[in-house]
């Protein structure tokens with residue numbers, strides 16, 4: 001019997017919710033859709049959290065500014081001076097919300113890119129400002145100081161510098177970071193330097209030293225430390241820059257203590273295990289490159305990626321990214337993210353794959369991707385001559 005009942009009018013089906021499906025089947029799904037990191041030795045977080053649970057630290061409120069050791073570790077990780085301010089929030093996401101609220105007003109403009117991590121654009125729009133999106137779906141697949149300079153106008157208040165970039169995986173050379181930071185300094189603009197993926201890069205370059213008076217560094221332990229579910233990140237920078245933003249911090253009673261102890265344990269030991277995470281991620285992306293190269297109509301705009309993800313361009317296959325996402329998830333249990341989540345203009349061309357996963361996950365992708373593209377290819381349905 002159809003959904004409309006026997007003989008009744010057919011009811012329209014609710015749209016397919018990939019996340020609902022993937023979470024419901026999480027033990028069978030290969031999660032390559034959210035740039036999460038599944039390669040960090042699990043005992044680092046579990047030992048720290050178990051100890052905190054035994055001590056029943058959840059009974060009290062945490063220190064509102066965040067564990068002092070956490071702030072110190074973040075400062076050291078970002079090579080910031082001891083007197084710099086660190087705000088600890090529920091993920092970098094919340095810090096991004098706070099800073100757009102605090103620093104932008106209706107009518108302001110922010111120089112940003114397309115593709116991009118669009119949640120930040122949504123926050124910018126919530127504050128009444130708008131983004132000036134520069135197309136970067138062409139070499140060098142990132143902003144350049146020259147284009148940023150051209151885009152700055154009388155209403156510009158901020159530059160969004162995500163480095164490395166989600167979803168393309170491109171990274172900024174040090175000289176470009178410096179040049180963009182100098183524009184922010186010279187033109188009196190805020191520079192939001194989102195460094196969520198910096199540990200995966202060959203030559204990560206922080207903008208802060210080039211424009212400490214204008215830079216807000218957004219950090220996160222979701223991707224480098226494999227703690228996305230803990231929801232912990234924040235802001236760092238000079239006290240006079242961070243102070244006005246911290247007024248918008250709603251975490252007057254602190255953020256989750258279990259997340260903080262896990263982050264402390266992970267940041268403390270990161271130098272011992274991150275090189276292995278990085279090496280495995282690099283080997284994984286090479287494996288994916290070979291698979292993509294074997295599929296006509298698919299290609300990688302950016303290779304190697306400086307992050308733990310990249311975009312796979314499938315425009316030449318004639319397949320819609322949403323259809324491929326659904327096919328891979330439902331038939332193969334491999335979860336990638338369709339490009340429309342990341343680009344208003346180019347989202348119909350690509351699907352994003354993250355690869356800080358165990359090699360067995362990548363092996364599943366390697367079998368699934370050619371199969372799914374073959375099954376959906378428009379010519380597959382055409383009758384054979």
Ligand SMILES: Cc1ncc(COP(=O)(O)O)c(C=O)c1O
Pocket residue numbers: 034035090091092093094117162166194196219220221222228231232233
């Ligand atoms: C560029 C960028 N910034 C921030 C975030 C959010 O990170 P968090 O999990 O710390 O909120 C993401 C998550 O994917 C991201 O891609």
